[in-house]
Amino acid sequence: MTQPFLAGLNPEQLEAATLPHQSALILAGAGSGKTRVLTTRIAHLIQTGQASPAGILAVTFTNKAAKEMLTRLGAMLPINTRGMWIGTFHGLCNRLLRAHHREAGLPALFQILDSADQLGAIKRLLKALNVDDEKYPPKQLQHFINNTKDQGLRAKDVEAHDPYTRKQQELFAAYDEQCQREGVVDFAELLLRSYELLSRDASLRAHYQSRFRHILVDEFQDTNRLQYLWLKQLAGPDAAVFAVGDDDQSIYAFRGARVGNMQDFERDFGVDKVIKLEQNYRSHGNILDAANALIAHNRGRLGKNLWTAESTGEPIRLYEAANDQEEAQFIVDEAKALKREGIEFAHIALLYRSNAQSRVLEHALFNAGIPYRVHGGLRFFERQEIKHALAYLRLIGNTDDDGALLRVINFPARGIGARSLEQLQEIARQNQSSLWQAAKSGQLGGKAGTSIGSFLELIRAMQDTCEGLPLPEQIEHMLAQSGLLAHYQAEKDGADRVDNLNELVNAAVGFVNEIEDDSLVAFLTHAALEAGEHQAGEGSDALQLMTVHAAKGLEFHAVFLSGLEEGLFPHDNARNEADGVEEERRLMYVAITRARRRLYLSLAQSRMLHGQFRYGLASRFLNEIPENLLKRINPAPKAYYAPEKTTWAPQPTPAGSPAAYSRDSSSPWHVGQNVAHAKFGSGVIVNCEGSGADARVQVKFRNAGVKWLALEYAKLTPA
Ligand SMILES: Nc1ncnc2c1ncn2[C@@H]1O[C@H](COP(=O)(O)OP(=O)(O)OP(=O)(O)O)[C@@H](O)[C@H]1O
Numbered sequence: 001m002t003q004p005f006l007a008g009l010n011p012e013q014l015e016a017a018t019l020p021h022q023s024a025l026i027l028a029g030a031g032s033g034k035t036r037v038l039t040t041r042i043a044h045l046i047q048t049g050q051a052s053p054a055g056i057l058a059v060t061f062t063n064k065a066a067k068e069m070l071t072r073l074g075a076m077l078p079i080n081t082r083g084m085w086i087g088t089f090h091g092l093c094n095r096l097l098r099a100h101h102r103e104a105g106l107p108a109l110f111q112i113l114d115s116a117d118q119l120g121a122i123k124r125l126l127k128a129l130n131v132d133d134e135k136y137p138p139k140q141l142q143h144f145i146n147n148t149k150d151q152g153l154r155a156k157d158v159e160a161h162d163p164y165t166r167k168q169q170e171l172f173a174a175y176d177e178q179c180q181r182e183g184v185v186d187f188a189e190l191l192l193r194s195y196e197l198l199s200r201d202a203s204l205r206a207h208y209q210s211r212f213r214h215i216l217v218d219e220f221q222d223t224n225r226l227q228y229l230w231l232k233q234l235a236g237p238d239a240a241v242f243a244v245g246d247d248d249q250s251i252y253a254f255r256g257a258r259v260g261n262m263q264d265f266e267r268d269f270g271v272d273k274v275i276k277l278e279q280n281y282r283s284h285g286n287i288l289d290a291a292n293a294l295i296a297h298n299r300g301r302l303g304k305n306l307w308t309a310e311s312t313g314e315p316i317r318l319y320e321a322a323n324d325q326e327e328a329q330f331i332v333d334e335a336k337a338l339k340r341e342g343i344e345f346a347h348i349a350l351l352y353r354s355n356a357q358s359r360v361l362e363h364a365l366f367n368a369g370i371p372y373r374v375h376g377g378l379r380f381f382e383r384q385e386i387k388h389a390l391a392y393l394r395l396i397g398n399t400d401d402d403g404a405l406l407r408v409i410n411f412p413a414r415g416i417g418a419r420s421l422e423q424l425q426e427i428a429r430q431n432q433s434s435l436w437q438a439a440k441s442g443q444l445g446g447k448a449g450t451s452i453g454s455f456l457e458l459i460r461a462m463q464d465t466c467e468g469l470p471l472p473e474q475i476e477h478m479l480a481q482s483g484l485l486a487h488y489q490a491e492k493d494g495a496d497r498v499d500n501l502n503e504l505v506n507a508a509v510g511f512v513n514e515i516e517d518d519s520l521v522a523f524l525t526h527a528a529l530e531a532g533e534h535q536a537g538e539g540s541d542a543l544q545l546m547t548v549h550a551a552k553g554l555e556f557h558a559v560f561l562s563g564l565e566e567g568l569f570p571h572d573n574a575r576n577e578a579d580g581v582e583e584e585r586r587l588m589y590v591a592i593t594r595a596r597r598r599l600y601l602s603l604a605q606s607r608m609l610h611g612q613f614r615y616g617l618a619s620r621f622l623n624e625i626p627e628n629l630l631k632r633i634n635p636a637p638k639a640y641y642a643p644e645k646t647t648w649a650p651q652p653t654p655a656g657s658p659a660a661y662s663r664d665s666s667s668p669w670h671v672g673q674n675v676a677h678a679k680f681g682s683g684v685i686v687n688c689e690g691s692g693a694d695a696r697v698q699v700k701f702r703n704a705g706v707k708w709l710a711l712e713y714a715k716l717t718p719a
């Protein structure tokens, strides 16, 4: 039987795709055809009659990857791929549990809780049990529960040696009971429940073991303990497990992924042969050389080389912008130029390390009228915390905005329950008024009346404070007064949301500077438009925005990797953890190897992020890419700082660089001057830059660290 799909494979790929029935590990670098080999092997198994489509189980990392695999299979073979067990761990477990819900102890229509729903459920639980959520922060409990489940363990399995852990253990058990009562299942539970089902029910296990004699796993390096245990349950004595992975692309250790699963796999499944693929088919030479040189800085690699038969291609373009807006503008201009050269937007990716970085990029794309899609993360103005903040702003502007009122009347929690809200809505219905008017009418008595009354007071107080202030300050006050900022600051994992809230202030600064209309209404209109427009649908030609994590396994003609600054990439959090930098470097390796033909690296000397100006030093990773592979685009090259000096502490601005200090003779501020700030207290100016509306100073505060401040808004006084 002819198998044209085997024709293009190189000898190692061919060997892997047509291996006899045995477990195997394919260990190979980025772009070497792992996913292609895995897909081709499925086609080969089916076409040679070694397996029926129903006898195959394949695990991919994302739903998108699963869909793509099915499409490719459909193109290789005249079979109906619908109904094949190809999907993510979560997707496949869901399927198993739906088919056997009774055995698994679940209602037929069990609901799945996403991460936000899960958190909500935990909060409700704490409240019902009267547990102090400051002592047991819900987010922390969520982590505790999920991490334990990801190891294949339940509350009862936790070894609790201290009262605090014992309490967490108790709450974990109570949470599981609540979920069971309500018929809901969180993500980790999907896996654990189906793993337990298989371990408990011998006949069911035997059924699936004899059915799935071929199990194939992509991105094996990122499986966690429970996923590995699940695979072991499903793989019967005559199953062949075909695992492909790349230790250099292991980027989920923070979520419990274990590269060690690879070694366990070799041992547990008697793998006697590890196949390596060393030819990269994706990228031009320069891009590959850069990736190889970078990853060589990691220790303890399993070791493999990657080469390409492609030409060296174009140099990697490196752009150093004065600030984040300039960086975004550069990306927009280059993307447009690529489009003119005939490259579709859909084949261009914009990658960043952290979600908060997308706002400036989105803004620039929006202004340029370039359609874009944000993958694996919400667009900035659609994020929960931003929506809450906007709702407060809407209320400040218009108290009759019922939608906004409902969103935040009990957020952060003020003890206004669903029952009180129902009563309020009833009164509004009777009076044919807005909720605000209904609340004001005084018809709602008792405790509900009092707490809703104080919410009205709060909004009125916010209106008073904001009166006459510039927009960015209005937002700052709103964030503080509403309790939003404090709410997210108190959450153990709220840092990202706090960053996003501060980004909203930055957005307002940018908006005011650009539009010259600092009315709240204008800003809200802008936010609504940016949220609604330019969300290009599937299939249309839109630029692809995503974090590096979300880009795993994908490839693009051109890739822009932005924000290459110490503290951003490698990320601040990782720099303090053992192995943190190595994981960041693997992430950088993943980013670089997404590019097929063209790679842009960029950084900004200063950036508005996390609520303040930051002065970023170039990422150490840039030093790890050989100079001869790089082409610097802007004319002002400057030496990079050594990685040791990687703090955000005051740095002398390099003369001649785009952000060089331009002394404004009319400015009343100068370096060395003592100043006072309403919030941060007293300090001394250590740096000045810009002039007029752009003037900023860096102040070393006695008790509040070093901060960049925009003079227009900072309200500094000489001291
Ligand atoms: N033998 C080959 N001939 C031509 N093109 C190939 C060959 N093998 C793989 N490719 C192409 O190279 C690219 C990378 O392949 P693939 O995505 O399977 O690599 P990968 O190892 O899974 O990468 P990653 O590690 O990023 O997941 C794809 O466009 C694929 O079609």
Ligand SMILES: [Mg+2]
Residues within 6 Å of the ligand: 034, 035, 036, 218, 553
């Ligand atoms: Mg792949």
